[in-house]
Amino acid sequence: MQKISRETLIEKAKELLQNGTVSSVLGWKAGEFSYDVTPATFNSVEELEKDFVYNDFCGANFSKYLVKATIKAEGKILVFLKPCDTYSFNQLLTEHRFNREKVYVVGIPCEGMVDVEAIRKAAGEGIVSVECTNDGLVVDTLYNGKVKLAEQDVLLERCKVCKSKKHVAYDELLGDEGEVIESKRFDEVERLEKMTPDERFAFWQRELSRCIRCNACRDICPACTCEQCVFNNPKSGVENKAAANSFEEKMFHIIRAFHVVGRCTDCGECSRVCPQNIPLHLLNRKFIKDIDNFYGEYQAGAEVGSRAPLVNYTTDDIEASDAVRKGDGENA
Amino acid sequence: MQRIGVFVCWCGSNIAGTVDVQAVAEALKTEPGVVFSTNYQYMCSQAGQDIMKQAIKEHNLTGVVVCSCSPRMHETTFRKTAAAAGLNPYMVEIANIREQCSWVHKDMPTGTEKAIILGKAAIAKVNLNTPLTPGESPVTKRALVIGGGIAGIQTALDIADAGFEVDIVEKKPTIGGKMAQIDKTFPTLDCAACILTPKMVDVAQNEKIRIFSYAEVTDVKGFVGNFTATIKKKARYVKEDVCTGCGICTEKCPQKKVPNEFNLGMDNRRAVYIPFAQAVPKVATIDPDHCTMLKTGKCGVCAKVCTAGAIDYTQKDEFIEENYGAIVVATGYNPISMDKFDEFAYNQSKDVITSLEYERLMNAAGPTAGKLLRPSDGKHPHTIVFVQCVGSRCSACDEKGKEYCSKICCMYTAKHAMLTRDKYPDTDVYVFYIDVRTPGKSFDEFYRRAVEDYGVHYIKGMVGKVMPEGDQLKVRASDLLANKQINIDADLVVLAAAIEPDKSARPLATMLTASMDTNDFFTEAHPKLRPVESPTAGVFLSGACQGPRDIPETVAQAGAAASKVIGLLAKDKLTCNPCVASSNEIMCNGCSSCANVCPYGAITYVEKEFRQPDRTTLVRRVASVNEAVCQGCGCCTVVCPSGAMDLKGFANNQIMSEVDAICK
Structure with missing residues (x-):
């Protein structure tokens, strides 16, 4: 059960709509099933109260919805x-993808969100309804x-290993600012490295x-906001390219991991939306771990305007040869 | 569709020896777009070029592939040939079937197979080439010389002589460098100061030359013809334009115990000092690490005695920005640290010294006023052992020293030995050497004189150990020719320390994007044919920053670097490389990744209106490349997440099609 109730959020949204601070609200409405909520835009108090x-x-x-919204x-x-x-x-x-002036951010505390797949595993197939009680x-x-x-047993993977309860951007907070955790x-990356x-x-x-x-992982990914994705671009020379073998087919995910390297905040959306439950976040997390390791800790999005180590140069940067050696040594 | 002509060169037997050129020309005939294919003995010869010109006209060629040597050799030649026949020069591609094929393969079938593949890749690329037109950029008619030793001085004088402005940036308070510390110069034994100081004065008096002493270059931006350098003028706490150099402050300063770096710490100077009598500029400098006033706020003696009122304790480091057309690196060298060479007891005994320290001991302006006295007890040494190659010519696995020969040590050791025997005939002088290397004009004669006329004992072999015992140094060494061990009781041991590039060189190379070798010496654009140019356009090399060298060589190279700079500055405009980045605005996100990595600041952002599918207009932020500033390095194309940034002439699809052609 979240600390903040639906009513508190509606209250806040109503207040801001009524005093003219905002003209619309980005929130959730019920989907087909009780565990299935859908992002939606609300333009009036009536809509809010109803849905x-x-x-x-x-x-x-x-965050990504804001680019279009x-x-x-x-x-x-x-x-x-x-x-x-x-x-x-x-x-x-940082990437100038939307106008900050057009957004009013209300930070809400989070106790971790639950994963319907985990519930299905624990409770069995055929979920009729899920009620969140105290x-x-x-x-x-x-x-x-x-x-x-x-709840603790059926949290999303990213919530089980939550990296931060700190709000790094907001106009207003409901609850405390929170701390980095x-x-x-x-751990899971290390397990893979030991293989x-x-x-x-x-x-x-x-x-x-x-x-x-x-393409759900790409479509949800807040780092994937290109005007035209290379995988959709007929001029890129990689679009609809026939795969030479069964692994080349999977290059999509590796290329995607490279495209978001240094920009991925480890929000975990890719794995959350994957209908096949592929732990895609592990690819990105390996990059994050290596960057931390080679260049010092860097958290994408911790502040606006920060430069990721891979697109920044300092004289203390690790030499490429050392990075390779270190990477090899770790994996050996 | 392009109409491509393929020209396969034999390069005499260089290519034809391991590549069946006839077969290559035949195989490439059927590639897409190819309408003509031939081979010839020397494509770069006049006759070869005529074949190309004729083919372009006869077959209405729109693209040319030359299978020949590296594009570094003859790309320009063939571009000019194509242009003479009316083709856009950027429609020419080179397939390197010499350096990357015939020279590395031994048998004909493999060589031929690879040459065909390389040819196919080049054809695939030309199929996607588009005609390019180079722009022009202006040249700032001023040069920057980094380092004020003899290399920097000579380069600056020569450039100024041609009528161009030059700035020298020197990190020490005075120009002069190592040569100012040297006593006599081989092989003529004239006094270093006597030949250097007139040049220093020339620099000071030359209207075209500005000296930024006690200053460092902290940032360099731009490109050939248009560099912008940030120079940090360190606070010397003395107004440079007011100080008369009278030296009264240095006499009255109560802080007397500061090691004098000019004499390598063998005597002391004051906290306010002028490095030596002929310093240029002759201006005092306050050493903030030792000045009581600056450290505690209590003293102020120098300000009181200065009649000119030049002392200013509130001075701050000052940063100035200047524009230059060319940059000369003349950062010089230093002897390596002797800390790792415990066997020679350098850190245990004051009487084990380096050769540069020996220079100061022999010098009239040195700590002993030119009398040869031992640093420990001030007594005259009667037995002196010189050890050569200390830290030079070490094996690659030895972490103590350098693999290379420091080149100058054989000659200066012969000089030291000779001068010592000349001044003090009662002294026994031993020189331990691995080889004596004296290839220079009058060099070997000089060394022979030391041995034959002055009776210096040259012993082939290395010193194994030096042990201080009482007031003597027990030297244990081997004589390889006599095949026996030698023990010498020496009064003084002089180590010919290897030389290494100055520590400031590495960060400077990074700033200039100039390349270095593994020893941190700057590399030249071509070891034989472009010895004073760095591979980075507009950056030139002078003196020992490029490798160990003596004064005559340094001066010759300084002049050569100056002539290259003059050649550049004499031009009003430079032709820009048209292979520059360009952004596809439809795909650009405006994420700024490209602008962040651009080393030349060539990318800016503009707000542009775009028509949407629903006929509304959307304003988006997109990247825009300044083509005059872009150097075509391609960093932006790599970081662009959406592939909107591309490089003309090296477009992503061109590279991909080359790869595809190779992998087919």
Whole structure:
């Protein structure tokens, strides 16, 4: 159960709509199932009261929506951002992707969002409804009846290893500013690093072979905001290029990881939306770990205007040969 | 579709020896776009060029592929040939089938196969080439010389002589460099100061030359003809234009215990000092690390005694920006540290010294006023051992020293030995050497004189250990010719320390994007044919920053570098490289990645209106490249996440099609 209730958010949104600070609100409304919430724009108090939803399933990172929304909207947009979303927000500002003046950010605290796949694993198939109560989730299923689950057990992977409860960008805060957390998010990367190259190749081959190229990871990724993605660009020479073998097919994810390197804030949206449950965030996290390792800690989006080490040069930079040696040594 | 002509060169037997040129020309005939293919003995000869010109006209060629040597050799030649036949010169591509093929392969079938593949790649690229037109950029008619030693001085004088303005930036308070510290010069034994100081005065008096002493270059932007350098003038706490150099402050300064770097710490100077009598500019400098006034705020003696009122304790470092057309690097060298050479007891005994320290001991303006006295007890030494190659010619795995020969040590050691025997015939002088290397005009004669006329004992072999014992130094060495061990009780041991580039060279090379070798010496554009130019256009090399060298060589190179600078500055306009970046505005996000990595500041952002599919207008921020400033390095194309940035002449699709052609 989130600390902040739906009512508090509606209250805040109403206030800002009514006093003219904002002209629209970016929020969530109910989807087809109770665990399925959809981002939506609300333009009036009536719409808010009727459809606005806020619960443990509101994991979507709204930062990327602002790129298009700010172009469409006449006035200011109210957006509710969780701490992890604010990093993407700053990163997009660094890249001049939207006009900060057109956004009013209300920072909301977050206790971690739940993962419907984890619920399905714990409670079984056939989820009829999920109720978020003060002492956990009550899941009604077709086959197992009502199952009670603790939220902590069914959190999204990114929330289990949450890196920060700190809001790095906001106009107003509901609750505390929060702190950066000592996170265990690199443990899984380390596990992969300890594998032999063959084992690691087999791991990724297994994971990526499930990819159906639905492009959901790219479409949700706040770092993927190109006017025209290279994978859609007929002039790029890589669009619709026939794959030479079963692995080349998976180059999509590797190229994508390279494209977002140094810009990925580790928001975890790619893995959250993947219908095939591929742990795509691990590719990006390996890059983040290596950058931290080679150039000192760097968190994309921690501040607006920061320069990622890979597109910055300082005389203390590691020599390429040393980076290779260090990388090899670690993996050996 | 292009109409491409392919010209396969034999380069005599250089290519034809390992590549079946006939087969290459035949195989490439059927490639897409190729309408003509031939081979010839020397494509770069007049006759070869005529074949190309004729083919361009006869077959209405729109593109040319020359399978020949590296484009560094003859790309310009063939571009000019194509232009003479009315073709855009940038429609010519070179397939390097010599350096990258015939020279590295031994048998004909492999060589031929690879040559065909390289040819196919070049054809694939030409198919996507577009005609390019170079622009022009102006030349700032002023040169920057970094370093004020003999190399920098000579370069500056020669450039100024041709009528161009020159600025010298020297990090020490005076120009003069190492040569000012040297006593006599080989092989003529004339006094270094006597030949250097007139040049220093010339520099000071030359209206075209400005000296920024006690200053450093902290940033360099721009490109050939249009550099902008930021120069940090360190606070010397003395008004340079007011100080008369009378020296009263240095006499009255109560802080007397500052090691004198000019004499390598063998005597002391004051906290306010003028490095030596003939310093240029002759201006005092306050050493902020030792000045009581600057450290505690209590003293102010120098300000009181200065009649000119030149002392200013509030002075701050000053940064100035200047524009230059050319930059000469003359950062010089230093002897390496002797800390790692414990076997010679340099750190244990005051009487083990380096050769540069020996120069100061012999010099009339040195710590002993030119009398040869031991640093430990001020007694005259009767047995002196010189050790050569200390830290030079070490094996590659040895982390103590350098792999290279420091080149100047054989000659200056012969000089030291000779001068010592000349002044003090009662002294026994031993020189331990690996080889004596004296290839220079009158050099070997000089060395022979030391051995034959002056009775210096030259012993082939290395000194294994020096042990201080009482007031003597026990030297244990081997004589390789006599095949025996030698023990000498010496009074003084002089180490010919290897020389290395100045520590300021590496950060400077980074600023200038000039390349260096593994020893931090600057590399030249071509070791034989372009020895004084750095591979970075507009950056030239003078003196020991490029490799160990003596004074005559340094002066010759300084003149050569100056003539290259003059040749550049004499031009009013430079032709720009048309292979520059350009941004596809439809795809550009305006994310600023390209502008962040551009080393030349060539990318700016503009707000542009775009028509949307729904017929509305959208204003977007997009990158715009200043083609006169862009140097075509391609960093922007690599960081651009959307592939909007591309390089003319080296477009992504051209490179990809080359790769595809090779992998097919």
